[in-house]
Amino acid sequence: xxxxxxxxxxxxxxxxxxxxxxxxxxxxxxxxxxxxxxxxxxxxxxxxxxxxxxxxxxxxxxxxxxxxxxxxxxxxxxxxxxxxxxxxxxxxxxxxxxxxxxxxxxxxxxxxxxxxxxxxxxxxxxxxxxxxxxxxxxxxxxxxxxxxxxxxxxxxxxxxxxxxxxxxxxxxxxxxxxxxxxxxxxxxxxxxxxxxxxxxxx
Amino acid sequence: xxxxxxxxxxxxxxxxxxxxxxxxxxxxxxxxxxxxxxxxxxxxxxxxxxxxxxxxxxxxxxxxxxxxxxxxxxxxxxxxxxxxxxxxxxxxxxxxxxxxxxxxx
Numbered sequence: 001x002x003x004x005x006x007x008x009x010x011x012x013x014x015x016x017x018x019x020x021x022x023x024x025x026x027x028x029x030x031x032x033x034x035x036x037x038x039x040x041x042x043x044x045x046x047x048x049x050x051x052x053x054x055x056x057x058x059x060x061x062x063x064x065x066x067x068x069x070x071x072x073x074x075x076x077x078x079x080x081x082x083x084x085x086x087x088x089x090x091x092x093x094x095x096x097x098x099x100x101x102x103x104x105x106x107x108x109x110x111x112x113x114x115x116x117x118x119x120x121x122x123x124x125x126x127x128x129x130x131x132x133x134x135x136x137x138x139x140x141x142x143x144x145x146x147x148x149x150x151x152x153x154x155x156x157x158x159x160x161x162x163x164x165x166x167x168x169x170x171x172x173x174x175x176x177x178x179x180x181x182x183x184x185x186x187x188x189x190x191x192x193x194x195x196x197x198x199x200x201x202x
Numbered sequence: 203x204x205x206x207x208x209x210x211x212x213x214x215x216x217x218x219x220x221x222x223x224x225x226x227x228x229x230x231x232x233x234x235x236x237x238x239x240x241x242x243x244x245x246x247x248x249x250x251x252x253x254x255x256x257x258x259x260x261x262x263x264x265x266x267x268x269x270x271x272x273x274x275x276x277x278x279x280x281x282x283x284x285x286x287x288x289x290x291x292x293x294x295x296x297x298x299x300x301x302x303x304x305x306x307x
Contacts, residue, residue, distance in 0.1 A: 012216045019220050019243050023227030028235045035239045038220075042246050045213070049257045051266050054249075054273075061273050066242065066280045073284045074235060082233040082297045096229040103222040110211050110218070117209035123260045133270065136263040148274045155278035163285035165292065 007048055014041035028082070032070045039063050050128040213254035221247035232298045234290070238283045245276045 018038025025031040039062040046055035126132050137145050224243030231237055249269040256265025287297060294301045 008212065012212075015216065015220060016223070019223040022236070022239050022243060023223055023231065025236075028233060031236050031239050035242060038243060039246065042250055045216075045250060046253055049213070049253050051253045051256070051269075054253060054266050054269055057270065057273055058249075061277050062242070062246075066277055069280055069284055070235065070239065073287060076288070077235075077291050077297060082235075092229050096226040099225050099229070100222050103218050103225075107215050107218050110215050113211055117211060118258055119209055120257055121260065123257070127257075127260055128263070128266060133263050133266055136267050137270070141267050144271060148271060151278055152274065155281050159281040159285035162282065163288045 004048060008045070011041045011044035011048065014038070015045065028074045029071065032067055032074060035070070036063055036067045039067065050123055052128050053130045053133045054128070210254050210258050213250060217247045217250045217254070220244075220250070232300055234287050234297045234299045234302075235284075237299060238280065238287070241283075242276060242280065245272055248272065 015038050018034045018036070018041055021034030022031045022038060025034060039058060043055045043058040043063075046052075046058060221244050224240045224247060227240035227243065228237050231240065249272055252265040252269045252272070256263065256269075259265070290302060291297055
């Protein structure tokens, strides 16, 4: 047992416990905290795989933004937004069980392959650094990288548009009288085009 | 066994387990918020696979760059998904996905 093995075992345990907690918790806020634990475990595994940059991004984006967003929405909707006792029908649970069995069999197949393992080779310090990932992002992957900015802007605008409540049409402020227009003056040129309100005809 | 954790198969096994837990959670739970969290779990599992394979094929950084894009897509998905949940809650006063049956009639 090397230090790396122990580190992997601890991080993997954290990941699995966090994932189970996310799925099994009755209260959504506990699910969110379990998701945070899972994300921290994944970031630790990224460090182990020489992906320092991605580990930092993982913590910043997931732990810093996504989980906080989840917690905000849970707090906004309140704890009684869903019936905690409600569960899926037996059919859905059966489908879930079958999916679990399929992946379990695949996993068993993988374990059998460990007899001839694909061992990680030594790699340079550069692998996974900000420099290496950045060079790749800004040279060969520049088009998808720029498209990501479009995606994020569209997502932000879409989120605002979907989450906003009713669209309120602002009524233009009525101009009281001709003298008010004369002395206070239209603040903008387009206000001069506006008709006077009926009360101001005198 | 080397100093960098186990072999790539161990990472794949862990990733498959995490993905399965997320998929089962998505199927079993009815709370839309928890279902969205399960989607995040599955995306994380996929990211782990990509990074593990990039550690095997060390010639380029494609795996990690792909994982980077997946993280960006996951963040966008969470933002839009939670906005839809808020909108849905205004409509139905609940966050249970079975209540989203407006298109059925």
